[in-house]
Amino acid sequence: MDARQTGRRPRLAVWKFASCDGCQLTLLDCEDELLSIAAEMEIAYFLEASSAPGPGPYDLSLVEGSITTPEDAERIRHVRRVSRRLVTIGACATAGGIQALRDFADVREFTSVVYARPEYIATLERSTPISANVPVDFELRGCPIDKRQLLEVITAFLADRRPVVPGHSVCVECKARGNVCVLVAHGTPCLGPVTQAGCGALCPAYNRGCYGCFGPAETTNSGALNAKLRALGMSDPDLVRVYRTFNATEEPFRRASEEAEGDA
Amino acid sequence: MTHKTIRLGGLSRVEGEGALLVRARDGVVTDLQLKIYEPPRFFEALLRGRSYEEPPDITARICGICPVAYQMSACQAIESAFGVEVTGPLRDLRLLLYYGEWIESHALHIFLLHAPDFLGYESGVAMAADHRDHLERGLALKKAGNELVATLGGRAIHPVNVRVGGFYRVPRPRELAPLAEGLRRAREHALDTVRWVAGFDFPDIEHDYRFLALRHPGEYAILSGSPAVSDGTAFPVTDWPAHVVEEQVPRSTALHARLDGTGGYLTGALARYALNSERLSPLARSAAREAGLGPICRNPFRSIVVRAVEVVHACDEALRIIEGYTEPDVPAVPVDPVAGVGHGASEAPRGTLYHRYRVDEAGLIAEADIVPPTAQNQVRIEMDLRALIEPHLDLPQAELAALCERAVRNHDPCISCSAHFLELRLDAR
Ligand code: SF4
Ligand code: SF4
Numbered sequence: 001m002d003a004r005q006t007g008r009r010p011r012l013a014v015w016k017f018a019s020c021d022g023c024q025l026t027l028l029d030c031e032d033e034l035l036s037i038a039a040e041m042e043i044a045y046f047l048e049a050s051s052a053p054g055p056g057p058y059d060l061s062l063v064e065g066s067i068t069t070p071e072d073a074e075r076i077r078h079v080r081r082v083s084r085r086l087v088t089i090g091a092c093a094t095a096g097g098i099q100a101l102r103d104f105a106d107v108r109e110f111t112s113v114v115y116a117r118p119e120y121i122a123t124l125e126r127s128t129p130i131s132a133n134v135p136v137d138f139e140l141r142g143c144p145i146d147k148r149q150l151l152e153v154i155t156a157f158l159a160d161r162r163p164v165v166p167g168h169s170v171c172v173e174c175k176a177r178g179n180v181c182v183l184v185a186h187g188t189p190c191l192g193p194v195t196q197a198g199c200g201a202l203c204p205a206y207n208r209g210c211y212g213c214f215g216p217a218e219t220t221n222s223g224a225l226n227a228k229l230r231a232l233g234m235s236d237p238d239l240v241r242v243y244r245t246f247n248a249t250e251e252p253f254r255r256a257s258e259e260a261e262g263d264a
Numbered sequence: 265m266t267h268k269t270i271r272l273g274g275l276s277r278v279e280g281e282g283a284l285l286v287r288a289r290d291g292v293v294t295d296l297q298l299k300i301y302e303p304p305r306f307f308e309a310l311l312r313g314r315s316y317e318e319p320p321d322i323t324a325r326i327c328g329i330c331p332v333a334y335q336m337s338a339c340q341a342i343e344s345a346f347g348v349e350v351t352g353p354l355r356d357l358r359l360l361l362y363y364g365e366w367i368e369s370h371a372l373h374i375f376l377l378h379a380p381d382f383l384g385y386e387s388g389v390a391m392a393a394d395h396r397d398h399l400e401r402g403l404a405l406k407k408a409g410n411e412l413v414a415t416l417g418g419r420a421i422h423p424v425n426v427r428v429g430g431f432y433r434v435p436r437p438r439e440l441a442p443l444a445e446g447l448r449r450a451r452e453h454a455l456d457t458v459r460w461v462a463g464f465d466f467p468d469i470e471h472d473y474r475f476l477a478l479r480h481p482g483e484y485a486i487l488s489g490s491p492a493v494s495d496g497t498a499f500p501v502t503d504w505p506a507h508v509v510e511e512q513v514p515r516s517t518a519l520h521a522r523l524d525g526t527g528g529y530l531t532g533a534l535a536r537y538a539l540n541s542e543r544l545s546p547l548a549r550s551a552a553r554e555a556g557l558g559p560i561c562r563n564p565f566r567s568i569v570v571r572a573v574e575v576v577h578a579c580d581e582a583l584r585i586i587e588g589y590t591e592p593d594v595p596a597v598p599v600d601p602v603a604g605v606g607h608g609a610s611e612a613p614r615g616t617l618y619h620r621y622r623v624d625e626a627g628l629i630a631e632a633d634i635v636p637p638t639a640q641n642q643v644r645i646e647m648d649l650r651a652l653i654e655p656h657l658d659l660p661q662a663e664l665a666a667l668c669e670r671a672v673r674n675h676d677p678c679i680s681c682s683a684h685f686l687e688l689r690l691d692a693r
Contacts, residue, residue: 018303022328022421028376029410029420031403035396038389046387068303098325099305108307116512123304144421150330202418206425207595208432211321213422235472236639246325 010158012037012057013045015079017065017072018099018127022144023090024064027052030147040158056082066127067090068099073124073133080134087153088130091143091246095215100127100249129249138163143213143246148200166197167218170210173201176208182209189229191242194220194252215247222256236260284668288657293650298642298672311632316342316601316623317428321354323619323634328481329372331363332413333612334619335426336487339591341619342428344502345606348599350626353592354430357416359487360585361579364412364611366486368420369613370571370578371409374457374678375402378568381670382464398460401453405575408450412443412582430596440586447586451579455551458572470562471648475535476523476640478611484536484543484577486611488600492539493523498611501607504618510635520643521635531615532675533570534561545584548577563675564648571676601627612637614676638677645675 014024024046028034037043044054054228067073080086084236088094093210096103102110107125111118130136140153140163149165156163170192174181180187190209192201196217201211226239234242239260243253265629287295307326311319337359343350350358375398376388379582385391391397410420416435417423425431478489478497491507492498499507510519523529538560541552552573561570603625609618617638622631654670656664 018305020325020328020331022325022331025328025372025421028372029406031407031410034389034403035399038392043387043389061349068305072303097305098307098322102306105310107306110306111304111314113309114304114306120512121304143325146421199419203424203432206418206431206433208424208427211424224494231531238315241318245322 009040009042011054011057012041013056013058013061013079013083014043014047015045015061015063015065016047017063017076017093017130018068019065019090019092019097021064024062026089026145026147026150027062030151033151037154041154057084058082059084059201060154061086063088063093063130064090066096066099066129067133068124068127069122070123070124076130076133085137085157086130086134087138087140087157088136089140089150089153090145091141091213091215092127093130094139094141095247096126096127096129096249098246098248101214101244102127104244117172123191127249140165141196141214141247142198146200149198168197169193169220170195170197170199170201170204170214173197173199174204177205179204182207183228184230187232189232189234189242191225193225194222194256211242211245212253213246215250216252220252221255222252222259226256226260284672286301286649286653286668288653291654291657293654296650296653298646298649305316306446306550308632308634311621311629314629316345316599316621316627316629319619319621319629319632320426320428321422321424326423326634326636326678327607329369330365330612330614330617331422332362332417332426333610333617335423336362336610336611337608337619338621339426339428339608339609340488340610341621342623343599343606344608345604345621345623347603347604348429348597350430350597353590354434354597355487356585356589357431357434357592360582361413361416361426362487363582363585364409364416364579366613367409367575367582368406368413369409369455370575371402371406373613374461374568374571374575375399375406378571378673378676379461379464380463381673382568386599396539401456405450405453405457408446408453408579411446415439415443427596429599430592430594432595434592434595437589437591440589444583444586446582447579451547451576451583454575455547455581458551458555458569458576461568461572464568466563466565468563469565469652471564471651473534473538473562473644474523474526474529475538476529476531476616477535477539478616479539480543482543484540484545484581488608488610491609491616493529494535494538501609501618504607504609504635505620505633508618508635508640510639516632519639521640523534523640528647529640530644530675531637531640533567533574533614534564535615536611537561537570537573544573545580547580548573551576564671566672567676614638615641641675641677645677648674 091097103126105250111121153163183190188209191212195210195212197213197216240257243257285297320335323338380391414420417425456472475494478485479492480489490500510521512519555569605622607620618635620633624630648671
C-alpha cells in the first residue's frame, strides 16, 4: 500500500548494478541533508550503508548501474516489481556507462584480454540501460549525478510532483555562470553545445572543454559542432573517441560518433 | 560429522556487493570463498586505442569512492612512460587533492561503515539515534575532505580538473585560503575521532601479516614512492610486474595477486602504518601514541584507529601545503607523447594501486594493466576469516555471520575498486 495513504514514512531503496558506486555515494555525500532525509524516509535497503536490508515493497528505488549479466537482467525485474517509483541515477543506469564501450567491440575478445580463463565469465554482449529492461519513472543523468539534482528528485518524490531538471545544454549554464566560452575564446574542443546541463558547467569553469558526462541535451546539432571541432584540428578518430565515453550509446552521441567513423 | 554451511547474502557496507561461502567439517574449515558480485567492466580492454590523455578520466570510473587514487596512479604511469616528472607546487596540489580524498574516504569508512560494527548498529544513520554528535562530527569531516577535492578538482566524485602533466587550472591562493579554516576544525574533529575509536572494544586478535606499502624518503607515502615489504624487500615501481602477479584462480574465478610467489599479503592502512609510521606528522604520531598503537598494529579490528590517525595526518599536511602555497606558473608541465611503457603507483585509501600502460608512437594506449588494492588483499581477507571462524563455529549462525562481515569490513574492501572482481560460479561436480 502507498505510504501516503497509511501515514508511514515512505521507504527508500538504493540498488547497484554494473557501476562504480559514485552515484549512490552522492546520497551519502549529502552531508548536510542525510539525517533529515533519514527522518523523512525510511532507508530500507542500501547495502553500501546498512547491514540490515529491509524487505520490500519500496516507495522509491534509486537504481545505479547498467545491466551486463543474465542474473542482473533478472534482478532488475525483481527490483521493478517491488518498487512503486523507480528512478535511475547516472550514466551507467541511463545509458549503459563506460562499460557500454563493449557494444562497439567483441565482448569475448574483451574478456580474454582481462581474464586468463574467460570461460568462467558470465557476461552479456551489451551493457544496457535500465530503461531497456524495465519501465522507468525518471532518469537522472551524469557521471556522476549532481547532488542538487538528486536532492530535487527526492524532494519532488516527497511532494508527489515531477522533478524539475532542465534539458537544455551546458552552454546555457556556462552563460549563467559567467564562464568565458572555452570553444570560442580559447579554441578548446568542447561538447558543451550538445551536452545536457546539470553539472553547473564545471569543466569550462576549470578551463577545460566539456567531455559530455551528462549525455546529450534535448536538442543537439552535432553536425555543426563536428565541423567546428574539425576546424580546431580534431581528427575523425579523435571525434569518435570524444563521443564514446560514458554515454556512448545514447542515440545522438552514437550517431555523431558513427558519422565521424564513416568519414574516418 | 557436523556439516555447516554459512551463507551471507549481500555483504553490506562494503562498497559493492560480495558474498562469503564457508564450509566446515568436524570443526575444521574445509572451504572458504569470498564471493564478489561485481560484474566485470573490462577497463583494461576498453582502454586500448584511447588517447594517452584519457586514462585519468576513464579509470576514475572504476571507483567512485577513490577516483583521485585512480587519476593519480594513471597520470604518474603515463608521465613515467614519457619521462615527465611533476614536481614543486604542482605536485603539492596533487598531494592536497589526494589528502582531500583520504579524509573523505576514511571518514566515510570510519563513521558510516566501521564504527557501527563496534557499537552494535546496522548503519551509521541508525547510530545517529544515540550518537548523533559523533555522526555529525564524522559528516563534518567527510564534508571537509569533499570540499578540498571539489575546490581543486571541480567536484567531489570524478573530479574534472586532473590531467596528465598536472591540472587544467590551478587555484588562486585566495581560493585555497578559506579551506584552511575548515581544515583546522577538521583536524580537531580528527583528533577527537582518534580518542573516540581508540576506546572501542577490540577483539583480541593479531595476525602475522606480511605488509606491502609504498615508501617515500620524505613523506608518509601517499602520492608516490617505492613498494616496500615488511620482510625487508623493496623495489622500484618499474619492477612491480616482476614481483606482483595476478592470477585467475580457477576455483574461485577471482583474480588474486601474489607477491614474489606467495599470496596473502596485506596492503592498506595497517601496512602503511607498519612501514612508515615514523613519517607521520608529529601531531599524528602523538595521537597514535596516545591511542596506544605502538609502532606496528597487527589487530585488523584496530585498523579503524590507524585510519583515524591517517586523517589527522592528512588534515595536518593539507594545512601545511595551503599555508605555503604559491601559484605555479603553468597549470601543467608540457607532455610530448613517445612510445614506451610507464608504471605508476600510489596509496589509495584502501591500499597500493598500481597502473601500467604501454603507449604507441601515436600516443594511443596499446596495453593497460591495473592492480587495485582489493585484488591484492582478497587472499589475506580469506585467511583472516578462516582464522576467525574456526574457533567460533558453535556461535549461532547470525552471530557468526555478523562477525565475518566485520572481519571483511576491517580491510575497507572497496569491492568496486577491484576492477575485475567477478561473480563466482561453482563447478557443479
Ligand atoms: S554513472 Fe559514472 S559515477 Fe555513476 S555509477 Fe556509473 S561510472 Fe559511477
Ligand atoms: S562540463 Fe560536461 S564533462 Fe564537465 S562535468 Fe559538466 S557535463 Fe560533465
